[in-house]
Ligand code: B3K
């Protein structure tokens with residue numbers, strides 16, 4: 001490395017030296033040479049007459065102060081120092097940038113011939129020199145100038161205030177955003193699109209224009225995004241009392257985008273994956289993803305934009321809260337249980353894995369080198385769990401009072417996580433002093449629960465011990481305030497009221513000490529406890545359940561999540577014991593009672609199909625890996641495969657009956673139909689392992705009238721390595737080679753192909769006409785799925801998977817460090833494998849570390865991993 005990148009610490013926060021109340025931007029757009037003129041009103045706040053602005057990769061043309069050329073400045077690494085300035089002044093800076101060459105997709109860049117921007121977290125400094133920090137809030141006006149024929153649409157934040165024509169076939173549009181905002185929410189788009197328009201009337205009667213911009217020819221794929229947007233606007237009014245605040249809401253779908261979407265004020269830019277969908281091209285998962293992401297970005301308008309973050313260490317203030325809001329939105333519109341299950345799977349799988357990795361950090365990090373590295377599962381998903389715990393402790397009514405107070409206090413400003421908790425506390429009267437530790441303590445807490453029934457006294461006690469193992473970023477851990485939701489059952493399924501010290505108590509116990517015993521009175525028989533209901537805290541829990549207790553909960557628990565969780569615990573027991581068995585040379589086996597419990601679920605007349613589908617899904621290889629200090633990749637894969645195979649043989653009749661019964665003649669994407677397809681295709685996944693597998697899968701592929709059935713047939717063929725696999729994949733590729741987004745699903749199948757020669761095929765696939773390493777979606781689909789969803793092939797003992805990852809990362813290090821940094825994650829976890837594999841992965845990390853031009857995104861992670 002040329003020089004070692006420096007870390008920033010949360011404790012070093014200082015308020016800005018200057019305010020910028022207004023900024024007027026003019027973009028003269030040209031592919032390779034765009035000129036940006038920024039005119040800002042600047043005021044000194046402290047004692048220094050020097051202004052240090054952020055800037056990267058900019059060609060500086062001129063600096064004027066109050067209209068006069070200013071010489072007293074110096075460009076420095078990462079910015080510009082301007083000296084001897086008056087107390088208040090107008091600053092004009094002209095810079096030139098090259099959008100065409102911007103493959104990092106941060107700042108102003110080209111996506112398929114259109115100009116677009118991505119400024120969060122620190123991309124605005126790649127557009128002009130500025131105080132690129134979220135606590136500097138300014139009112140923006142933006143003038144966009146471009147050639148009219150190629151770029152008929154010129155978009156910016158806020159409302160369009162004027163437009164005009166210029167000589168030479170160019171035209172311009174001026175936008176004004178009345179809401180002061182930080183630079184990361186700035187956006188600009190110029191291009192030629194098809195536009196889907198609609199209108200929304202807010203609760204108070206204001207009319208809002210809704211516009212969705214998609215690539216030409218894609219208009220028939222924008223409907224679901226529009227419906228989702230309208231649903232989001234309605235839901236936020238009904239559940240949170242929050243209304244939209246501009247006259248127009250625009251969404252632009254682009255093909256080249258580093259993440260899901262971006263909540264720029266009034267002008268969201270979206271990865272086309274989260275906008276475009278129709279029956280022919282999209283799976284049910286795509287539809288649900290669009291609903292969630294459209295909701296998420298819309299909800300940011302209040303939680304993120306109206307109240308933003310004081311500094312980037314506070315990212316979870318907007319992200320944790322907005323994820324909580326989008327999860328609630330999806331749960332209110334669809335199945336609450338299924339949504340909860342899927343969110344919990346993310347925490348128990350990849351989030352727990354992040355806690356156990358060299359990248360472990362609290363939801364409010366203390367130390368950051370590259371901010372883009374902290375848009376993590378911890379900040380987002382665990383951050384949402386922390387909000388959810390407050391919701392559990394306060395209840396909906398007090399939680400909403402807290403939200404109201406939060407906006408009363410902080411609307412239009414940049415706030416901190418502490419501000420949020422203080423508002424919740426003040427509005428509810430609930431003491432959150434110890435609870436705040438969730439913001440500063442990293443790692444996964446572990447609960448060890450034991451129970452005792454005292455027949456003579458008719459009392460039942462639960463002893464809960466908590467401890468959080470040390471993480472790489474933090475040695476010492478303290479006891480947390482953990483909301484622990486319990487219910488006690490009699491054998492006949494009735495619920496025992498919870499009574500302590502002569503009083504009825506709530507289901508949510510306050511666990512606050514490292515060891516605590518709760519004694520329940522008037523318990524008339526030995527109860528079966530349902531513990532950590534709804535996953536009331538993001539922790540690992542251990543309790544010595546007997547099989548029959550788990551089977552009881554699977555069928556009798558009053559709440560769906562608890563039933564599912566009991567099933568998962570039952571699976572976990574037999575996955576663990578079978579892994580041991582396999583390691584000692586034994587065979588995989590599953591007792592009859594476990595099979596029968598699942599048979600009961602399959603035959604249930606009352607459970608929703610979508611829920612049954614979740615009940616019969618085994619934990620993923622990644623989740624199981626998280627249970628072990630040293631992961632036996634092959635043994636886990638073998639056990640999961642064999643268990644599936646046993647279940648498919650034992651339950652073949654039931655699976656087949658459901659498979660046939662749930663056939664839907666007409667295709668529709670309402671939640672009930674999605675649920676039926678989900679169960680039916682889950683059955684197909686099992687049936688693929690039986691003798692009739694090939695015939696069933698092939699037939700489904702041939703008659704499928706929707707993308708979900710098509711993809712699930714191919715996925716079943718892929719996982720079971722059926723004879724028809726080749727032909728189905730070929731047929732699909734012949735049909736869709738022209739459409740990258742549709743091909744992503746196919747690339748994902750290639751990446752996760754369990755076949756022995758998978759890596760060779762993947763390498764060949766990289767020259768497929770639809771593949772390009774320049775496109776993050778393609779790269780994530782093919783390469784990301786190999787690294788994250790193909791454990792056996794990626795962790796091949798010969799090291800071929802690791803070498804391949806190393807080569808890809810070296811290429812992406814120069815072209816797109818953000819994408820590279822995401823792909824790197826599985827390699828960081830090398831300590832979890834045997835020594836031979838550790839050495840092979842280390843070698844790849846070390847060779848990355850030696851690169852002269854190693855991007856700081858990769859530097860931060862690689863050096864942490866190698867230090868550990
Ligand atoms: N706020 C953006 C994420 C920006 C990521 C920058 N690397 C999308 C979202 O969370 O809604």
Ligand code: ZN
Pocket residue numbers: 296300318319322
């Ligand atoms: Zn977000």
